[in-house]
Amino acid sequence: MSFVQDMVAQYGYIALYVLLALGIVGIPIPDELLLTFVGYLTSLDLLDYPAALAVSFLGAMTGMVCSYWAGRAFGKPLLWKYGKWVKLTPSRLGKAERWFNRYGLWTVSFGYFIPGIRHLTCYLSGVSGMDHRKYLWYAGFGALLWCLFFITLGYFVGTRIDFSG
Template sequence: MQFIQEMILQYGYIALFFSLALGIVGLPVPDELLMTFIGYLASVGMLNYSLSVAVSLAGAMTGMLCSYALGRKFGKPLLWKHGKWIKLTPERLEKVEAWFQRYGPWTVSFGYFIPGIRHLTCYLSGVIGMGKRKYLLFSAVGAFSWCVLFISIGYFIGAQIDFSHFHASLMHRFFSK
């Protein structure tokens, strides 16, 4: 997380965008902590709240679309060949597919709030061939809600807690470059 914080402080919104996009694809980025930190930075005036939400949404959606495309292109053949290593037999894959056909769109929206599940739902949406428009709609609703929630938590809690020592150190780093 320290590295990501430094990248955000140095490169701002660009680092935020790529951190979220790569985190959604599957790199180990602590997304909720990152979003809360972004909210804090917005509360002390180092970032703009609305722009932070917009950039976060764009980064999350980019990652989600990449995961969807990977699942669509490579998913089933890859799972049929290597699924046994994760105990996903063809029969289980059929059950997951049937369940996902029924509840998948809502899982994409609400699964976004559960680490690990949000990554899996993106790939599975592509694997089962969910329509792109439906996927975009449900993933955008989930991503927007998630971004607003966690940035707002950081924004409102950050404004209430005295981080003056931390804030002074942050301001020195941010503006001394």
């Protein structure tokens, strides 16, 4: 986490955007802690709250869109070819795809709040062939709620902490 904090402290909004985009794609970055830290920085007026929210949203959406298109382009062939190594038979893949087609849009929106799930929903949306316009709406809704919640949490925690002793 100290690397992430140092990057945001040194490079500001650019680091925030890149780190969130990479974190959503699947690079192990503590996204919730990053957003809470950003909220804390806004409480100190080191970052602007609306700008931090906008940049966070754009970074999250960039990661979501990249993951969606990667799943769309490469997902099914990879699952068909290598799924057997992790017990993903064609029958299980079919069941998973039917479930995702039924509940996937809401999973995309609220999966942000569950680490690991938010990464998979992006790829699975592409793999399942979900309509990209619908995907963008539901992913955008979830990204906005997620960024808003954790940045606001960090902001309010930061205003309550007294470091003066």
